[in-house]
Amino acid sequence: MPELRKARIATASLAGCFGCHMAILDIDERLIGLMGLVEFDRSPVNDIKKFTKRCDIGIIEGGCCNEENVHVLQDFRRNCDVLIALGQCAIMGGLPAMRNAVMHSENPLLECLEEAYISGRFIRNTTHQIPNDPALPLVLDKVYPLSEVVKIDYNIPGCAPTGDVIYSTLASLLAGKFRGFERELIKFD
Amino acid sequence: MSAISDTGTRRDTTFTFTIDGVEIRAQPGQTIMEAADDAGIYIPRLCDHEGLRHQGSCRVCTVKVGGRSVSACTQPANPGTNVESETPYLTKLRRDLVEMLFHEGNHLCPMCEASGNCELQAMAYRLDMTNPTKFPYLEPNRDLDASHPDIALDTNRCISCGRCIRASMDVDGKGLFGYVGRGIKRRVAVNGMDLAHTDAAVTDHAISAEVCPVGCIIRKREGFRIPIGEREFDKGLIGHEIEEKANA
Amino acid sequence: MDVQTSQAPETVEAAPPPKAEILEICAEYGNDRHRMMDILHTVQNRYRWIAPETMEAIAEATDLSRIQVEGVASFYSFFSLKPKGRVTIRLCDDIIDRFHGLDAVVAEFERALGIKMGQTSRDGAFSLEFTPCIGMSDQAPAAMINDVVITKLTREKARDVANALRAGETPEKIAVPGFSPSSAHERANRMVNSNIRHAGEVLLGPVPQNAGLTKAVSITPTQIITTMEESGLRGCGGAGFVTGRKWRFAAGGEAERRFVICNADEGEPGTFKDRVLLTERPHLLIEGMTVAARAVGAREGIIYLRGEYEYLRPLLEEVLDERRAAGLLGTEIMGVRNFHFDIRIQLGAGAYVCGEEGALISSCEGLPGEPKTRPPFPVQRGYLGYPTVVNNVETFCHAARILDKGAKWFFDMGKEGSHGTKLFSVSGDCLNPGIYELPYGHSIWELLSIVGGEDAAAVQVGGPSGTMIGRDSFSRKLTFDDLATGGAIIIFNGSRNILEIVEYYMSFFVHESCGYCTPCRVGNVFLQKAIAKFRKGLANPEDIEYLRDLSSTIIETSRCGLGITSPNPVLTTLKSFPLIYSTMTKPTKDGIRDTFDIQAAIDGARKIAKRRSYIFDKDFSQ
Numbered sequence A: 001m002p003e004l005r006k007a008r009i010a011t012a013s014l015a016g017c018f019g020c021h022m023a024i025l026d027i028d029e030r031l032i033g034l035m036g037l038v039e040f041d042r043s044p045v046n047d048i049k050k051f052t053k054r055c056d057i058g059i060i061e062g063g064c065c066n067e068e069n070v071h072v073l074q075d076f077r078r079n080c081d082v083l084i085a086l087g088q089c090a091i092m093g094g095l096p097a098m099r100n101a102v103m104h105s106e107n108p109l110l111e112c113l114e115e116a117y118i119s120g121r122f123i124r125n126t127t128h129q130i131p132n133d134p135a136l137p138l139v140l141d142k143v144y145p146l147s148e149v150v151k152i153d154y155n156i157p158g159c160a161p162t163g164d165v166i167y168s169t170l171a172s173l174l175a176g177k178f179r180g181f182e183r184e185l186i187k188f189d
Numbered sequence B: 001m002s003a004i005s006d007t008g009t010r011r012d013t014t015f016t017f018t019i020d021g022v023e024i025r026a027q028p029g030q031t032i033m034e035a036a037d038d039a040g041i042y043i044p045r046l047c048d049h050e051g052l053r054h055q056g057s058c059r060v061c062t063v064k065v066g067g068r069s070v071s072a073c074t075q076p077a078n079p080g081t082n083v084e085s086e087t088p089y090l091t092k093l094r095r096d097l098v099e100m101l102f103h104e105g106n107h108l109c110p111m112c113e114a115s116g117n118c119e120l121q122a123m124a125y126r127l128d129m130t131n132p133t134k135f136p137y138l139e140p141n142r143d144l145d146a147s148h149p150d151i152a153l154d155t156n157r158c159i160s161c162g163r164c165i166r167a168s169m170d171v172d173g174k175g176l177f178g179y180v181g182r183g184i185k186r187r188v189a190v191n192g193m194d195l196a197h198t199d200a201a202v203t204d205h206a207i208s209a210e211v212c213p214v215g216c217i218i219r220k221r222e223g224f225r226i227p228i229g230e231r232e233f234d235k236g237l238i239g240h241e242i243e244e245k246a247n248a
Numbered sequence C: 001m002d003v004q005t006s007q008a009p010e011t012v013e014a015a016p017p018p019k020a021e022i023l024e025i026c027a028e029y030g031n032d033r034h035r036m037m038d039i040l041h042t043v044q045n046r047y048r049w050i051a052p053e054t055m056e057a058i059a060e061a062t063d064l065s066r067i068q069v070e071g072v073a074s075f076y077s078f079f080s081l082k083p084k085g086r087v088t089i090r091l092c093d094d095i096i097d098r099f100h101g102l103d104a105v106v107a108e109f110e111r112a113l114g115i116k117m118g119q120t121s122r123d124g125a126f127s128l129e130f131t132p133c134i135g136m137s138d139q140a141p142a143a144m145i146n147d148v149v150i151t152k153l154t155r156e157k158a159r160d161v162a163n164a165l166r167a168g169e170t171p172e173k174i175a176v177p178g179f180s181p182s183s184a185h186e187r188a189n190r191m192v193n194s195n196i197r198h199a200g201e202v203l204l205g206p207v208p209q210n211a212g213l214t215k216a217v218s219i220t221p222t223q224i225i226t227t228m229e230e231s232g233l234r235g236c237g238g239a240g241f242v243t244g245r246k247w248r249f250a251a252g253g254e255a256e257r258r259f260v261i262c263n264a265d266e267g268e269p270g271t272f273k274d275r276v277l278l279t280e281r282p283h284l285l286i287e288g289m290t291v292a293a294r295a296v297g298a299r300e301g302i303i304y305l306r307g308e309y310e311y312l313r314p315l316l317e318e319v320l321d322e323r324r325a326a327g328l329l330g331t332e333i334m335g336v337r338n339f340h341f342d343i344r345i346q347l348g349a350g351a352y353v354c355g356e357e358g359a360l361i362s363s364c365e366g367l368p369g370e371p372k373t374r375p376p377f378p379v380q381r382g383y384l385g386y387p388t389v390v391n392n393v394e395t396f397c398h399a400a401r402i403l404d405k406g407a408k409w410f411f412d413m414g415k416e417g418s419h420g421t422k423l424f425s426v427s428g429d430c431l432n433p434g435i436y437e438l439p440y441g442h443s444i445w446e447l448l449s450i451v452g453g454e455d456a457a458a459v460q461v462g463g464p465s466g467t468m469i470g471r472d473s474f475s476r477k478l479t480f481d482d483l484a485t486g487g488a489i490i491i492f493n494g495s496r497n498i499l500e501i502v503e504y505y506m507s508f509f510v511h512e513s514c515g516y517c518t519p520c521r522v523g524n525v526f527l528q529k530a531i532a533k534f535r536k537g538l539a540n541p542e543d544i545e546y547l548r549d550l551s552s553t554i555i556e557t558s559r560c561g562l563g564i565t566s567p568n569p570v571l572t573t574l575k576s577f578p579l580i581y582s583t584m585t586k587p588t589k590d591g592i593r594d595t596f597d598i599q600a601a602i603d604g605a606r607k608i609a610k611r612r613s614y615i616f617d618k619d620f621s622q
């Protein structure tokens, strides 16, 4: 029997708080067993910034709030067989998407940025300007859940997801027998 | 019109019918859901609530009787009928309905104080609402009413179940709430300029934690008190209390 | 149409009407909350809006809460919580009107009145808005000006109308120019053409006066019901329930009061046959209702007249008065002791769902037009909780004729299961749009050759809630078992865009859903958005399955007939014109969604930051 190739996994954090990545560590000691089955490609875990090879699984934390997020996400979609949205921000926008609901004025984005950087009650911004460094990616008109930008294959719910739900999902996906979640593991918070 | 039943004529004999093959006993005049509850069979529901008039609007309780879909909370149980409830097909319909409610409003559970105690969220868990969505988000921008010293309303989370309307009208005798508008613009509104201009009290049944199934009616200074793990639906799936009756 | 963002029309400053006057109006209706529709109509007509203070006053008089009054006032399209112009112009924006020059008419009104659709002029003189089909599809484009109707609008006619209105001419004078007509019938006819193209034996041919009613008083109520059952008459409002059986249910059991209600809501786009019966056969209709009253033992009747047909109200009132004077309505009808029956007219206010019998009863009771939970059915517990027969206008007319001519005469016409004749409202791309009374059983081909529509590419049978078929199905027959229809036949030639039609019909259902139940309220918005995606060419092949799947959820779980039929435009065109959908789809490239438009998404930021994108703009040096 030929030796099974290790599954290649890539991960990225977009408009998220990195909490979902930290949650991967909550897998605890089972992580060691898991590492025997996978190897990491592009990921903040190992600081690899570009895909070195096509990957079996891509895991994305956070939704899309700026153009760079979109770019990274599209890159992941093109380079991964299976793409997983990890956590509520990736699934439905999450906390950053709160701005979507307050944006129904004439120029909602400007209004939002002004409140965040200039007019907000608790803002202390000595420049009185909206940051506009050429290196800053352009902000999107609203925060998009991943599934509105690319096709997503699986969601792992939670904010942040528990180590258990991440582990059991990855383990069953790797074994090729993912059949949905145990109900006790489903949490949106 | 084909199924006119003689629910008007009451006989005081109990009768039997089946739900998913399980035979249960019912009183004349009982709805399918009432009879199911008594027998320890849980049929998912959102707009129906113990002690309030049946409304039949969320449609999450949809069951099949003789091939026809009906809402279990309003449909009278009939002798000898076979009711289908927990089939993969009906579960899928119910999941679609719950997902529609999520997408109609703004449901950002991680920052909602109802999370863990919310029936909509709990229903999503029970119905496995975990697949990537096909529905668009409508992202409404409805009013937030924090005018009242003890109560706030975030109608972006309202699922139009009308439980508060019936509770306030029928139990509290106040009529604090009502529906306005039509279609997708139909809303729950308060009987006054805002909540502060009504006689709403935090002690009203309509305001109590059990009536609003979601995080729309908020009792101020109460949120996030119960730690994660001890909230209503951390303890078990929605409906477990009814289902435990069957095992008892 | 974006359903979430309501276009804020320019509001006009107006003081709320004096409370005393509002209380007076309520008193005219006995401070009866069940007459809420009439109270609100009177207020709306007189003051052009229903102010918050007005709702308080009405609530006080009718012993309701303000929110309950607002629930009704905000439900109906013809009531307004903001001040409307003294003259409100409502243009029918149905797909037929769009295909027959609506754009030019809109442009002309907007130019001449200096306001956009959805707005009210600053001086409070005019409001302009769209409304769904007003029942004039054979003479589109059509419009309502306050309570009168003008038809066959062109750019020139629109300009003349707008100028006349600006010059202070009354809508009535514009709709009925020249000498004032001598009768209500003549007035209605000068306003709107009845366009009877083919008169059949039952309804539109010569009809002797009160022959059916004379027969009805000579036999027992049970014999009337048996005659109806034997005739094979089925309801003409769309659902096709057997009329005799309905009457038998309503007559059974104990009840203090019973009601007979005529459904003249005729809201299904493309249907206008009831309008013609109301105009040309009002006596026959009321005769039929009186027969039904005798059959089931009802003393009270209501004609629920859609708000769009308010111009017919004087005609109907006149006929009711005549019949009261002739002893054909009121007490001891035709001298028969214990046969008492009278009718009031209940005007609707712009809500298609009120054609659904439960919603219609709700509306008659002064409530928002929401369908009722069934069971109980109206024949068991209907209006105010009493047994109630609700029938379509045409059904009542047939009933009166059947009593005169006998069950067999009627039964022998048509086809097995579909007996007698039917009125078809024919509109769209054909030579002779109008009303055709034909026996059941004609094929679509036969009908098309009669009306001059042989080059049709698609026919919408039964309106948006019915069936859209293509040429390969034109041999199908107009019967209850094959192509059932309340009467609408809308013809589209090969130049019409099917997806545009479907998208319009979905927007119609979104607009008209009462919002009570989840699947219809929310699901139809999703369906409309999905069709829009197809029209833009942004759909994937999987989206076809999504359309089917979403449709079936809406159908399976909706609470009333509106939701159960609302996906029909999508489903029936998917079946009849599958290629139209599949050619509009393309597979996603690499799983990247075409619906996500990065250029649109960064455009706002580009303008605020005054720079281009390093990633998505090819030439970012400007």
Ligand SMILES: Cc1cc2nc3c(=O)[nH]c(=O)nc-3n(C[C@H](O)[C@H](O)[C@H](O)COP(=O)(O)O)c2cc1C
Binding pocket: C234, C235, C236, C237, C238, C239, C240, C241, C243, C263, C264, C265, C266, C267, C268, C352, C353, C354, C355, C356, C357, C358, C390, C391, C392, C393, C395, C396, C560, C561, C562
């Ligand atoms: C959304 C909806 C709209 C309807 N509109 C009408 C209508 O305008 N006129 C009508 O007669 N029936 C309409 N119906 C059918 C009525 O509910 C009812 O079946 C009919 O009035 C019964 O009369 P019939 O048996 O004489 O047809 C509608 C049904 C639905 C679900």
Ligand code: SF4
Binding pocket: B106, B107, B108, B109, B110, B112, B113, B114, B115, B116, B118, B119, B120, B121, B157, B214, B215, B216
């Ligand atoms: S109301 Fe319920 S479903 Fe909505 S955000 Fe709050 S917890 Fe989530």
Ligand code: SF4
Binding pocket: B157, B158, B159, B160, B161, B162, B163, B164, B165, B188, B211, B212, B213, B214, B216, B217
């Ligand atoms: S506020 Fe709460 S109880 Fe009232 S209708 Fe909305 S979701 Fe239901």
Ligand code: SF4
Binding pocket: C353, C371, C512, C513, C514, C515, C516, C517, C518, C520, C521, C558, C559, C560, C561, C562, C563, C564
């Ligand atoms: S299906 Fe539901 S929302 Fe639609 S009109 Fe009927 S009751 Fe109202």
Ligand code: FES
Binding pocket: B044, B045, B046, B047, B048, B055, B056, B057, B058, B059, B060, B061, B062, B071, B072, B073, B074
């Ligand atoms: S619980 Fe039955 S419809 Fe909502």
Ligand code: FES
Binding pocket: C092, C093, C094, C095, C096, C097, C132, C133, C134, C135, C136, C137, C138, C140, C141, C142, C269, C270, C271
């Ligand atoms: S009146 Fe315009 S289509 Fe019916």
